[in-house]
Amino acid sequence: MLATAPRPPLRQARHVRHVRHVRHVRVSAVVVVLLALVAAVALSAATALRATAATPLTVSQAIATQSGSSQTVRGYVVGEPVATSTVNRSGFTGDYAIALADSASQTDTSKMLYVQLTTQWRSAWGLKTNPGLMGKQIDVTGPLSAYFSHAGLKSPTAITAVGSTPTPTPTATPTPTPTSSTDTYYAAAIGKSGTALRSALHGIIRQQTVLTYDQVWEALKDTDQDPNNSSNVIEIYSGRSIAKSNNGGGVDQWNREHVWAKSHGDFGTANGPGTDVHHLRPEDVTVNSDRGNLDFDNGGSAVNQCSDCWRDADSFEPRDAVKGDVARMILYMAVRYEGGDGWPNLEPNESVGNGTAPYIGRLSVLKAWSAGDPPDTFEKRRNDRIHVQWQGNRNPFIDHPEWVGSIWP
Incomplete structure (x- = not known):
């Protein structure tokens, strides 16, 4: 006959059950308290968020x-x-x-x-x-x-x-940016040549937002940003990278260089040709002064603080890396400003020493510079930024360099 373990006395068994019940009640109470605390914290956070959203800053x-x-x-x-x-x-x-x-x-x-x-x-x-x-x-x-x-x-x-439904960030199609099909932007010019092409391009690019001369500072800090240092801009002639904040009229600062010299047509810094960022670039104050209002041509003596730029009595030659940039900016100005809206009719010619006449030369040299220095990544990005962010128009000779020879054979 198997031995049977003795059963605990009835009083002891009841005690064990009682202890277990008490422990269960205590654990349940702790859980309830914790859940209440979590709910209180969540409610407090939600209330804070609603309060923040309801009280904008003055x-x-x-x-x-x-x-x-x-x-x-x-x-x-x-x-x-x-x-x-x-x-x-x-x-x-x-x-x-x-x-x-x-x-x-x-x-x-x-x-x-x-x-x-x-x-x-x-x-x-x-x-x-x-x-x-x-x-x-x-x-x-x-x-x-x-x-x-x-x-x-x-x-x-x-x-x-105030009092209306919040406007979310728009998701509509953004302003067109250049892709392989900038032909959409130039639709009215495609297939044309010579004077017909020039007329069509003028009609396209004259649709622009006109900046003030003060706005040019902000625009250049964007359009000419150093791709290797977002705090700097690149000076066009010297090629030097300089802090965006170091702008003004002091020695070794950068200022706003009019590539089409503003005295050639006497438009100064007037809103329009005087503030068109397609031909305004950052440049060292001293180098800018050395360039002055000279026409463009080859030859001369090295320029102070820009050993690969050259000048003589009536012309200036920029460094090789931006000769095409200079040419395409000059040709843009000639097509954009055709004498309407109270602005001068700007034209490139074969002369140097044009003075205050609305001409700038030398056209044959500019054409050679454009062909020898095609648009690079920096110049293309600059064209994009002016179009999308600042003026809403483009330089057609960056998108279609072949149009230079069509308009000026």
């Missing part, structure tokens, strides 16, 4: 918070910034930026926030296209960062009229 708060952090700012549209301390309140020249203030009547630029309008926002929020936005209250979301060397908000991710 313009004065945004001016004091130039940290690069992304914030939503509420303010009234009070003008178009065109320089660090200049805001147009009428006669708007472009759709590149708007100024916000805490009051619709504010005129003190130090109390304004400059908002950059990147490509996707311009048609809906630029003041040249939408002057009725003046005085409207809007919310803008984006990084708080200086723009035009002024307190600003750059690259917005959302713009909303």
Whole structure:
């Protein structure tokens, strides 16, 4: 007969069950408490998020918070910034930026926030296209960062009229960028030659946004950016890489070189030919001064601070790497500015020493330079940026170098 283990006394068994029940109750209570804490934290976070979303920064708060952090700012549209301390309140020249203030009547630029309008926002929020936005209250979301060397908000991710549904980043087809089919842009010119081609190209490229001379600074920092150092630009003649911030009129700074010398046609820095970025380039102040308003030709003596550039009494020869660039900029100007809109009729010719006449030479040399130095990656990117980001038009002789010989056989 098998032995049977003795059963615990009834009182002991009940005690064991009681202990187990108590432990279960305690564990359950801990779980309930933990779940309650998690729910409380989640509710608190959600409440904080709703509170943040419901209270955009004022313009004065945004001016004091130039940290690069992304914030939503509420303010009234009070003008178009065109320089660090200049805001147009009428006669708007472009759709590149708007100024916000805490009051619709504010005129003190130090109390304004400059908002950059990147490509996707311009048609809906630029003041040249939408002057009725003046005085409207809007919310803008984006990084708080200086723009035009002024307190600003750059690259917005959302713009909303107060009281309306938020406008997401548009997903519509962007402004055309060059691919193997820039023929879409040049549709009216394809198949033409000679004077018919020139006329068609003029009609295409004259459709552009006209910049101010102050806006040229910002444009050049983009169009001529050093591909190996995004903080620098490349000077056209010297080829030197220099800090974007080191611009101005001092020795060893860079300034805005008019490749088509502004005295040739006497247009100065007037909006239009005087501010067209297709022929404005960064250049060392000293080298720019040495070039002056000279025509282009081969030969001469080495230029100070630019040993592979040359000049004599009536002409200037740039370094080999940009001779084609120079030629195509000059030829662009000749086709773009044909005497309309109150601007001079610019023409290349075979002379040097053209002075204040609206001519520049030497055409045969420029044609040779264009053929010998075809468009490179830097020049093509520059053409793209001017088209997409700044002026909305292109230099046809970068896209189709063969058109040089067709127009000027």
